[in-house]
Amino acid sequence: MKNPVIYYAAIALGVIALIVGILYTAGILGTHHARGYAGLGVGVVLIIIGIVGMVVAKPKAIAK
Numbered sequence: 148m149k150n151p152v153i154y155y156a157a158i159a160l161g162v163i164a165l166i167v168g169i170l171y172t173a174g175i176l177g178t179h180h181a182r183g184y185a186g187l188g189v190g191v192v193l194i195i196i197g198i199v200g201m202v203v204a205k206p207k208a209i210a211k
Contacts, residue, residue: 151201153200154196154197154198156197157193157194157197158193158194158197161190161191161195162194164186164187164189165190165191167190168182168183168186168189169186169187170183171183171186172187
């Protein structure tokens with residue numbers, strides 16, 4: 148896809164998921180044995196997808 152807004156949104160959601168995962172892991176939002184680690188994992192995956200998508204989907208005019 149050539150629309151970089153999708154990748155910016157993926158990075159933003161990844162950062163939010165990381166924050167929520169950290170808060171669950173620290174016990175601030177509650178205690179659950181899997182939610183904190185799931186939030187951390189989803190956050191990392193979304194950030195990686197956003198960064199890789201931005202690098203791969205460069206506009207052709209800039210890539211030359």
